[in-house]
Amino acid sequence: MQITKLEHGVFAVRFDTQAEACQAFKRVQEFYENPVLKGQSGITKDKVDTWWKGHHDGTESYDEHWGGFNIPGDVLRDFLSKHEDLDDLERSVFTTGLSGAQEVAYLVAGFGAIGSHEWTSLLSHELAHAMYCVVPSYRSMMESLVALLPKDLRNAMNTELLAMGYDEFVLNDEIQAYLATGADSGLLAAMKKACPGLSFHGKTQSWKLTKTKPRKNTACALSTTKIETCESKRERIKLLIVLNTFQSSYLHFLDAGESANTARATG
Ligand SMILES: [Zn+2]
Numbered sequence: 001m002q003i004t005k006l007e008h009g010v011f012a013v014r015f016d017t018q019a020e021a022c023q024a025f026k027r028v029q030e031f032y033e034n035p036v037l038k039g040q041s042g043i044t045k046d047k048v049d050t051w052w053k054g055h056h057d058g059t060e061s062y063d064e065h066w067g068g069f070n071i072p073g074d075v076l077r078d079f080l081s082k083h084e085d086l087d088d089l090e091r092s093v094f095t096t097g098l099s100g101a102q103e104v105a106y107l108v109a110g111f112g113a114i115g116s117h118e119w120t121s122l123l124s125h126e127l128a129h130a131m132y133c134v135v136p137s138y139r140s141m142m143e144s145l146v147a148l149l150p151k152d153l154r155n156a157m158n159t160e161l162l163a164m165g166y167d168e169f170v171l172n173d174e175i176q177a178y179l180a181t182g183a184d185s186g187l188l189a190a191m192k193k194a195c196p197g198l199s200f201h202g203k204t205q206s207w208k209l210t211k212t213k214p215r216k217n218t219a220c221a222l223s224t225t226k227i228e229t230c231e232s233k234r235e236r237i238k239l240l241i242v243l244n245t246f247q248s249s250y251l252h253f254l255d256a257g258e259s260a261n262t263a264r265a266t267g
Pocket of ligand 1: 177
């Protein structure tokens with residue numbers, strides 16, 4: 001395990017394995033954003049696993065599904081004050097590694113070797129959450145962009161995120177984090193249903209929207225309307241600008257933080 005202090009009081013914890021990351025963070029993560037368990041004292045790993053099994057029909061366990069974690073510092077301190085029964089792994093992170101979390105403005109965690117795709121993609125998604133919480137100008141930029149998304153697309157993303165297990169109060173935060181750093185497969189599929197022709201190009205890290213032929217003789221009036229909406233050139237251009245601005249804004253704010261770090265280190 002490795003703990004790094006970043007800009008704005010953000011700390012990043014890297015684990016070698018997904019199982020270790022989940023075992024260290026599942027209680028505090030669900031204390032933060034679980035629809036049923038949030039804010040409660042007496043959260044155990046068994047309670048989290050039982051909730052997960054009751055709400056997800058897939059074969060994946062909690063520890064196989066989740067790899068990245070994010071918690072505001074005040075929520076972490078609240079969790080620690082209500083949970084004195086930390087196990088050895090939790091103690092090594094929160095008590096020994098972070099000295100009781102007094103300096104933590106925001107905590108992110110993930111797993112993978114340094115420089116690996118797993119670690120860099122998890123870290124970039126979790127850093128989007130950290131900036132949303134601790135950098136007010138980033139948050140207001142992202143909130144404006146979320147408000148500009150077409151209603152159909154936003155509704156489709158909200159529905160999928162709720163099905164993935166996120167609580168309502170983090171929906172906008174998750175939308176900005178996924179659009180800024182790349183949507184995962186389930187969310188991408190939901191987006192494509194609302195907006196046919198939408199795709200994400202990993203190589204150029206940009207969104208594309210190819211023209212789709214309006215379906216004739218369709219029995220579903222609703223889907224025809226959606227396709228026609230995406231067929232409008234004006235709407236397509238507007239949507240592409242909004243989607244790609246999520247990423248460019250994220251990179252801009254990230255670079256600004258890194259420049260500040262460099263200036264501090266050399267100045
Ligand atoms: Zn997230």
